[in-house]
Amino acid sequence: MTYCVGMMLDRGLVLMSDTRTNAGVDNISTFRKMFTWEAPGERVLTVMTAGNLATTQALVSILDERTKAPEEREPSILSAPSMFQVARLVAGTLKDVISTHAETGQRADSAFNATVILGGQIRGAPPRLFLIYPEGNFIEAGEETPFFQIGETKYGRPILVRAYDRGMSFEEAVKLLLVSFDSTVKANLSVGLPFDLQVIGRDALGVTHQHRIQADDPYFLTISSGWGEALKAAMDSLPDFTF
Template sequence: MTYCVGLKLDRGLVFAADTRTNAGVDNIATFKKLKIWEKPGERVFALMSSGNLAITQSVVSILSEQIASHSNKGPTLMSVDTLFQAARVVGSAVREVRALDGEALAASAENFYVTFIFGGQIMGEEPRLFQIYSAGNFIEATDDTMFFQIGEHKYGKPILDRVTRHDMRLGEAAKMALLSFDSTLRSNLSVGMPIDLLLYNTDSFSAERQKRISRDDPYFQELSAGWSNALRKAFTEIDEFEI
């Protein structure tokens, strides 16, 4: 499985993705699921993926080849004017992969299943965040729903539901996302470290605030231990149930 979270806040966007892929429980590998494209000073995109790895890698390759190709005449992430158009470019790439591989997958009784969180900013617009489905269609985050999760989303949802505020600092939101990962990692083997993080500040048009967080990262270790202690302390401070 996978776990990815994307947040759209007043100050920008936060992306966090695990790196575990597995075909069954006995075939586990590490793949980066957070792909970034940028033209510094003008546009930044981040794409996080869940689902069939062959499909998600093909989508990423198609999007990158479109940008690199000189003969490509269609819209690309680097040529579109809005994030909405960019999300349509991603959706079209999903449909292209389905056209290429869908029938063969069906013949092997494999579902064509992928989900993406896609966001970023193009000069002239606010940052935007989308969730893109297997059909290539998508929804956009709003002030009411400030985050999207894909993959194993349930373990880490309670902390996001409780703590997310639109006026959070990005470092605060990253801390929250890492706690959401910590809960998921403890309870589900199909989600694994390292975690790739991107903090995108509105109007920075730069993806420089990136970090890969490994299991022995001192900040993550402190956060994980501190949270456990705090939870246990909070737990003891609540009265016991009595009948």
């Protein structure tokens, strides 16, 4: 399983993914699920993936190969004129990969299913964030839906819904995401550290901050223990039920 979150802020984008993949409780591995392409000063594009590992690796490899091939052969995400067109390229490629492997064509419920979060910015336009489905369609984040989750979403979502603020700082957003990820890890063994963190500042047109958070990261340990203690304190402060 997977847990990835892409978040829109006034200041830009914050993206975080776990790295655990598993095919059973005794077959657990670590794979990167966050991939970035940059043309410094012109664009920055980041993809996070959830789903069948063979599908997501094929998707990323094809996208990467096309950035190195002559433009007349295949369209590239590094030359698409807008983030919308980048999303169309990623969505079309994902659909093609799934169609190639599925027994009877592209099927949303196929074992080769995968979902993608795409975020980034192209010069002259604002940062944008998309959620791309295996069927090849996608939606864009906006005022009413300012963040996307993929993978094991249910445990960390209540944290984001209650505490998200579009005007928060990057530092506050990272703290919020770590609480969300910690809650997910505590509830589901198929999600695990290390976490990949990336910040894309508005108009930076490149990655502003990038960091891998290991299991022994002092700040993460502080957040994990502090959140548990805060929940207990909040519970104790509420009035007891009476019969």
